[in-house]
Amino acid sequence: MTRALTRKGEATRARIVAGAAAEIRERGVDEVRLEDVMAHTGTSKGQLFHYFPDGKEGLLLAVAQHEADQVLLDQEPMLSNLTSWPAWLAWRDRLIERYLAQGVKCPLNGLLGQTGRRAPGAQAIVTGLMWRWQKAITEGIRHMQSTGDVDPDLDADRAAAALLAGIQGGVLLLLSTGKIDHLEAVLDLTIDSLRAGARTGGS
Amino acid sequence: MTRALTRKGEATRARIVAGAAAEIRERGVDEVRLEDVMAHTGTSKGQLFHYFPDGKEGLLLAVAQHEADQVLLDQEPMLSNLTSWPAWLAWRDRLIERYLAQGVKCPLNGLLGQTGRRAPGAQAIVTGLMWRWQKAITEGIRHMQSTGDVDPDLDADRAAAALLAGIQGGVLLLLSTGKIDHLEAVLDLTIDSLRAGARTGGS
DNA sequence: CGGTTTCTGGACTTGCAGGTCCATTTTTGC
DNA sequence: GCAAAAATGGACCTGCAAGTCCAGAAACCG
Numbered sequence: 222m223t224r225a226l227t228r229k230g231e232a233t234r235a236r237i238v239a240g241a242a243a244e245i246r247e248r249g250v251d252e253v254r255l256e257d258v259m260a261h262t263g264t265s266k267g268q269l270f271h272y273f274p275d276g277k278e279g280l281l282l283a284v285a286q287h288e289a290d291q292v293l294l295d296q297e298p299m300l301s302n303l304t305s306w307p308a309w310l311a312w313r314d315r316l317i318e319r320y321l322a323q324g325v326k327c328p329l330n331g332l333l334g335q336t337g338r339r340a341p342g343a344q345a346i347v348t349g350l351m352w353r354w355q356k357a358i359t360e361g362i363r364h365m366q367s368t369g370d371v372d373p374d375l376d377a378d379r380a381a382a383a384l385l386a387g388i389q390g391g392v393l394l395l396l397s398t399g400k401i402d403h404l405e406a407v408l409d410l411t412i413d414s415l416r417a418g419a420r421t422g423g424s
Numbered sequence: 425m426t427r428a429l430t431r432k433g434e435a436t437r438a439r440i441v442a443g444a445a446a447e448i449r450e451r452g453v454d455e456v457r458l459e460d461v462m463a464h465t466g467t468s469k470g471q472l473f474h475y476f477p478d479g480k481e482g483l484l485l486a487v488a489q490h491e492a493d494q495v496l497l498d499q500e501p502m503l504s505n506l507t508s509w510p511a512w513l514a515w516r517d518r519l520i521e522r523y524l525a526q527g528v529k530c531p532l533n534g535l536l537g538q539t540g541r542r543a544p545g546a547q548a549i550v551t552g553l554m555w556r557w558q559k560a561i562t563e564g565i566r567h568m569q570s571t572g573d574v575d576p577d578l579d580a581d582r583a584a585a586a587l588l589a590g591i592q593g594g595v596l597l598l599l600s601t602g603k604i605d606h607l608e609a610v611l612d613l614t615i616d617s618l619r620a621g622a623r624t625g626g627s
Numbered sequence: 628c629g630g631t632t633t634c635t636g637g638a639c640t641t642g643c644a645g646g647t648c649c650a651t652t653t654t655t656g657c
Numbered sequence: 658g659c660a661a662a663a664a665t666g667g668a669c670c671t672g673c674a675a676g677t678c679c680a681g682a683a684a685c686c687g
Contacts, residue, residue: 227633227684251454254674265636266676276676347600379609386606387586390593397550403589406582414617430654430663457644468666469646475664479646 234272236262242284246326250281282342288329289350293357295319300354303361306370306416313408320392321401327392355385362415372418384411437475439465445487449529453484485545491532492553496560498522503557506564509573509619516611523595523607530599558588565618575621587614 226234240262244253255269255277273279293300296319299312329347358381365371384407391404429437443465447456458472458480476482496503499522502515532550561584568574587610594607 225633229684230634233634255676256674267635267637267678270676271634277674344600351597351601380613382606383590383609383613386593386597386610387590388593389596390589390591393592393596394554394589397547398554403585406586407589410583410586410617414613417620428663432654433664436664458646459644470648470665470667473646480644 230272233264233268237264237269237272237280238283238287241280242287245284246288255280278340282340282346285329285343285346289346292329292350293353300357300361303358304364304368306412309361309365309412313412316388316408317401317405320395320404325396325399327396351385351389355381358384365415371415375415375418380415387411433475436467436471440467440472440475440483441486441490444483445490448487449491449526458483481543485543485549488532488546488549492549495532495553496556503560503564506561507567507571509615512564512568512615516615519591519611520604520608523598524604528599528602530595554588554592558584561587568618574618578618578621583618590614 237258241253241258244257244261248257255266258280259265259269269280270276273283275282296312296315299308299315303309303312329350359377362371362375362377362380366373366375366377387407388404391401391407394403395401440461444456444461447460447464451460458469461483462468462472472483473479476486478485499515499518502511502518506512506515532553558581562580565574565578565580565583569576569578569580590610591607594604594610597606598604
């Protein structure tokens with residue numbers, strides 16, 4: 222019963238989400254008014270509330286989900302194939318490239334702080350994103366352990382957790398300082414550290 | 425000429441900042457109205473605009489500065505004395521303890537995303553905080569290098585940048601997931617990694 | 628086709644939070 | 658103690674952005 226959308230309606234809905242996402246990325250969550258979304262997507266207020274009966278709340282939630290999915294998609298196919306050191310470096314390069322291009326515009330930053338508190342659902346979206354992200358990294362590490370490229374005694378989950386945190390912090394620092402250095406340092410040092418434990422099995 | 429504050433006035437101003445900070449920590453930036461601050465600090469609207477002629481903007485800026493300073497103060501005296509491994513671990517424990525207690529309430533998270541964009545000054549405050557923080561860590565690493573406890577060939581700045589990023593990300597993940605695991609993993613693994621390079625000078 | 632549903636546009640309402648103003652009280656400095 | 662300056666309280670104004678409503682156009686389905 223959640224379905225009562227014409228083909229045209231579905232297109233409009235998608236256009237609204239995409240447009241709102243772009244607007245938010247560009248100017249920040251709290252700077253975007255529904256009017257801006259309307260103007261930017263060529264829609265009317267009636268449409269907005271037709272597709273998002275919960276108003277801004279619901280729209281932001283949809284945008285958050287959209288952006289969260291995009292974050293992971295942008296890392297493919299590298300993220301799901303961390304099966305060799307060149308693959309790891311390719312992933313590293315993709316991340317750097319992506320966030321360098323993105324610059325100060327983070328779609329989820331504001332959503333975490335702002336929507337995160339009011340909408341309980343937004344919290345879930347971010348948590349889900351982080352969980353999926355970390356899972357992919359963990360699998361990458363496990364694979365490298367299976368091929369003997371990483372110390373098998375290493376706690377893959379813990380290492381992935383640390384790496385994920387480093388990435389998040391690196392992006393955060395990119396947002397506040399405008400420099401990519403932190404993200405680079407995290408990725409390079411962490412990958413180096415993973416490689417270091419390969420041959421030297423001595424503990 | 426910036427000075428025209430009575431002793432009483434200064435106290436009131438401080439009370440407003442502290443109260444607003446508490447309120448923001450508790451409920452998030454965008455959920456706090458000036459009225460809330462008034463109620464919570466026992467002040468009137470006239471006072472608010474008397475001490476902060478720029479209105480909410482100026483108040484948030486003052487709060488941000490206050491909180492930024494607090495973040496570093498909370499880590500003292502450990503942060504400025506990272507001169508032995510026990511000292512590093514004490515710092516680690518302090519961080520864990522502090523953020524565990526703080527839980528989901530981050531004073532600067534919202535300020536980064538929200539005020540960060542509108543107030544150009546807020547950006548500077550956050551950047552300044554990060555810079556001071558990283559500098560302290562760098563000095564700690566350098567000291568350990570001088571005593572031979574850390575590989576002297578290590579790029580201390582880069583390592584500090586990575587660690588800082590990890591901490592920020594760990595806190596971010598604490599905010600979104602409610603779990604301290606990421607922060608713990610970052611601190612433990614990074615410190616372990618620093619120790620690992622001590623004796624083995626072979627590259 | 629024709630009835631029904633969905634889609635669209637935009638005028639209107641509403642509430643509220645930031646900001647203004649000034650009259651009164653307190654503090655200060657001489 | 659007394660003028661001047663700062664501190665305080667709170668009524669008032671204002672703009673704006675979310676949300677409501679409904680009437681007309683377009684799309685769907687038999």
